Amino acid sequence: MRKEDQFVGKHNAPEDILEFEGPQLFGHPKGLMTLFFTEMWERFSYYGMRALLILFMTAPIASGGLGFNDQTSGAIYGLYSMAVYLLALPGGWVADRLIGLKKSVWYGGIIITIGHFTMALPGVFSLLAENPAAPGQLAAWDLPSFFLGLVLIVFGTGLLKPNISSIVGQLYPENSPKRDAGFSIFYMGINLGAFLAPIACSTLAVYDWHLGFGLAGFGMLMGLVQYKWTGKYLNGVGEAVVAESPAQRDALGRLQKRVWLVLGLVVVLVLLFFLQVIPVDPVAIAGVSNTMIAIVALLFFGYVLLFGGLDTAQKKKVLVIMILFVFSAVFWSGFEQAGSSLNLFAERFTDRMAMGWEIPAGYFQSVNSIFIILFAPFFGAMWVALARKNLEPSSPLKFAIGLLFLGIGFLVMYFAAKIAASGNLAAPSWLVITYLFHTFGELSLSPVGLSLTTKLAPKRFAGQMMGMWFLSIAMGNLVAGRIAGSTSGGTEEALANMPQQYLLIVYTVAGAGIVLMLVSKPIRSLMGKIH
Template identity: 70%
Template structure:
């Protein structure tokens, strides 16, 4: 998980901030001590996020008698897709709020508090059950569990939108512009992401074996630990991530108006959600997910069309925006497959994988740690490989790296196609099938994700750079949404669905590999449209 959310604010930060000529303040091994503050904040935030993510669709799809919500696969997948889509979508207004209302440091703090509140809200039914022995016999169980679940998810989405796009921007402010240590600093920072992502599914899944709500609560406890160390070591961030103070009366009035408008909007959304939770407004998650996909597709099409024809761009800029539009489609396809790790593949691990080892059953969520572990192991090797190929003048172009990423994703699902054939025959499959799939998907991520981020910033016209990065995140949001929709169809939750499962996996293989081949064919024309960008 390379965690794309951090890059937008970092790139924006490079444009907007004037840095001193050398690193200021206390240092640790040549890096600002504030880096460690942010490292552990991010590590614990990712611990909370990926710990909960490992449990999410399993909890929704588990029967009520097993402590779950008893949702069908289609509904569970749709909710999962809407949730993961929301994390990326709210990163955009999260950065906007930080720039205009809260500042980066306060956004990280308040975002963390809201995230912790979300996790603990999801754990409320478990606490209620401990103090009320008749809880399981009470009709209030379903309503309380469902309400707390959805409310908690909303809090986590909002909190992540505030925290994630802004914490990386503070990392950028710790280093002078052009500093040779900045890339190393970000590498250290992103290692924290993957350490948190590796440990969380192991810890939270272990607690969830006792009670689902204990797993959610542990994820929230991780966020609290991150907030405590963020506050205790906050002195190392002095002067970083502060909100620019309003000076003129006009600025003060404009900011007050913005605050009041934001409060009204949030109150309206809260009231709407309350009506939904109480069942006054009926909710069909699958229909909302499909409508959201259509909406995102239309917005993307209209935006790129407007920019090319009415954006006041010259011929070279129009070509480069066209490349971003093409990559938007292929990015969405990639993430629609990759993000099935937490949905379709998570359910496959639970239902069709032999998890018995020496009489002990491996908790399903443990498999969610594989991607982070593979990133920690192979990210340095991939970086070294690209450098070596560049020296030999053999490094693939960016579109070709994109195509390789899609091909590796398709190969991963080809492995799952054969695993699904075994499962459909009535046999459990070995964990190796899933681990090989996650390994191939990680290789695909390392080939595509960093390239897409970098290329978007290089191709974007300067006056639209922030918006172009927003479109990159929109493609990821779209992919996450589609991943959830697919999960409802390819998870084999019924006899009919199990029989159809191999065909569903082969359809994914055909789509992804087909997209890869199309991109291989288009790579040279795309390369020409890119002009002087490599």
Template identity: 70%
Template sequence: MTLFFTEMWERFSYYGMRALLILFMTTAVIDGGLGFDDKTSGAIYGLYTMGVYLLALPGGWLADRLFGLKKSVWYGGIIIALGHFTMALPGLVNLFGTAEVEKVALSAFDTNSFFLGLVLIVFGTGLLKPNISSIVGQLYPAGSSKRDAGFSIFYMGINLGALIAPIVCSTLATYDWHLGFGVAGLGMVIGLIQYKLTSQALDGLGDQPIVETPEEKISFNKLKKGTTYVIGALIAIIAVLFTGIIPIDVSAIAGASGTIIAVVAFGYLGYVIAFGGLDKGDRNKVGVIAILFLFSAMFWSGFEQAGSTLNLFAERFTDRTVFGWEIPTGYFQSINSMFIIIFAPIFGAMWVWLGRRNMEPSSPLKFAFGLFALGMGFLVMYFAAKIAASGDLAAPTWLIMTYMLHTFGELSLSPVGLSLVTKLAPKSYGGQMMGIWFLSVALGNLIAGLIAGEASGGSEEALAQMPDQYMLIVYTVLGSAALLFLLKPIIRKMMGEVH
């Protein structure tokens, strides 16, 4: 229960703020936003969502070496809340009013606090997200059937927070963007309070590493001090870059980051295959992880456009008026979580039912179906984009159908991918292979942000090209699904007895 509600409120803060993120950046300054163009906003969105997954790797390391899992969750939650409140800070200034001559200074303050808040949230989430899941795993003995049930309940907490948050934060954001950011932070604070009040339920789990000898204490303190300096320096450098003291091209940084992630991932996988001391069977399995890395990044580059490209489509080109009331754009961000809550038990039961009859699809085939469902969702959006390009507003059912198909894709690919990596990873490389897998999610999130800058229809010319851009996504994703289907026999042979 302690972990369920902590994670629920953390996901409340994350998805509540994410529902507002690209809308706030693209809204004109006079209307309370930052006034960024679509390309810059998409690149920032991609870098932020990439960072959340990327910093889970050092976050796990810090928990193992320094803080322990429980303290890492606590520190991470505090940093996340500070990030949201930093983003909300300009709203307090607005309450007191400001003369026209001060508008420029206030806008700069808004921009600076926005970027500093994002940096803090990325660092905090990197500490909290991987480690709270690890504590869930420690609640149950290895091989216990209760572990899967526990994670299923925990997963419902994630989606419950993600379902409620966009509605609450978007409602308040209609009055002031910063109220939406502030209530996201308040959610994290509520999660921290209940985490501390019920922490006795976690006694003996996720404790700080034990340091006994004087030499270990000296080494531990040096590591702790050095880590503090490094984290502080990183926050300062990133904040300075984004606040404009040093002029940068955000899109160029995003593109370079994607290249670096891909090179690091495949360079490391190649090193493990060539020099990792593995037998032929394990080398083949690592090769399968490398192949599926590409298809995973492809999937997430489409799926994660929910918060960017599709969010902007809901804002600009969707008829959101019901009985004279305009539905806040962010409400559409709750649809995916609603469908997960509805369909996750159905998909789970379906795999079990098919398995009993020896008809369950192999993991690569489930992957291919996930990509196929993603492509079909964007095919729906192609027709919605045609309506928008003609000058009319699209009905909200287009987006609802797209989110439903994308949810089917997520349920076919995401849990299967996580499970498959644990089965394929050689014994001495389990954690590292999972880290590589999360790099594919980070890369996909980054690409999603870059695509948003090109497919958002922010100008008349871009609007005319929008249907073709959606169709290009359809061709790419469905082509990837077809390629994976053709590679299925080779992949299954490389997997050996793993299915």
């Protein structure tokens, strides 16, 4: 490896202080509120658009959609949601090595905003066009603006998502007992945005899909304004890399040139795609992407373990992250059915009439967040109470519990799918109960995974290890999108097979939970003093 590739600058982050510095709010650094609201609005934009995405793609052209079939829509959905998290790895690298965590969040938010507004542009063009597209036909700008918007959102989220979580971890001294509580508060911001967005964006989408996309972009814009206004409370955390010698400055300059070169190549590839010089088959790409992600993860962990300059204790902790990566991917492959197959189930096979009004299918995307807000304090209090009695489950065991809850949720969907396969509409309560168990699974696994990654990750790989956590979610999202193409009931054959498809998911995720439960003690021993 060349010397410039080994350069790691010095961050101005208070990682070794014993007490909080700067203003506080309710015993936590005041900067936590800056990150809380930034993440709330970013998640508003993400979940608002996600609630509409697969419904928009499968909607007939005559009703303003794209008219794609289920298999193509599921593949695009999976590739998009995969890429959102896949780019968290280079996003973490860019922050660690080049511009710092704080600027990464800022630039990422700007790119996300532009992406959402790009997806909203066809609505404006349709109003201004002298010769609008004929009924049943797409306008010339519909597909380019749709795919370009998705690409921009992917790049922006890759910069923002892993690094804002890393800033939360750096607000607290090492081994601070308040760190987990800080992440719980931060996680509430995520779910507040995720609760409001599907309702707001789906309501506007009833009138025009592009109004819903535009509102999602406005949400991210609000987050940027708030981030800039209150960024002073971050107290120097997440600042850019400091090159302390001429040699380091030269190395940093060479790294920056390489990044610009890679970005240039990406722009060229995107242009070739839009000019249709490079044909793209979403279904075929999705078919090989899982293998590619697995190879990337294996190479990264192998590099860190063999050439990362870590001591034995650090290598054991990285090994734990590697093991939990696999089980995390399994969990999210089931959980992220919410935006794909379960979203289509709500639209096609759920009785949504209430007092003469048809509830938009996207509203059901808020159910999970409602349950998170209601039950997160209960789960937090439960873990604290168990800890006082030395009965709190270890982090790997919490992962296993999360997988088992997820399996129970899909067992509920098995019975709902049998109702749909018989030709009847399922009651909304089937979806609500499913989301309840999925919420219990998420509360057992997701906040634990975020916090545990910051605890286990070696300092010099902090951003990149957070990127690997999101890479596991990327793999799960891709699988979720691919499954949606076959479990959405878009054809008679798919509808007949839907119950067995859900039962297969039950066997997979619950089986993984049982395996992890059996090996949780050996994993716990690798973690050292970290619980």
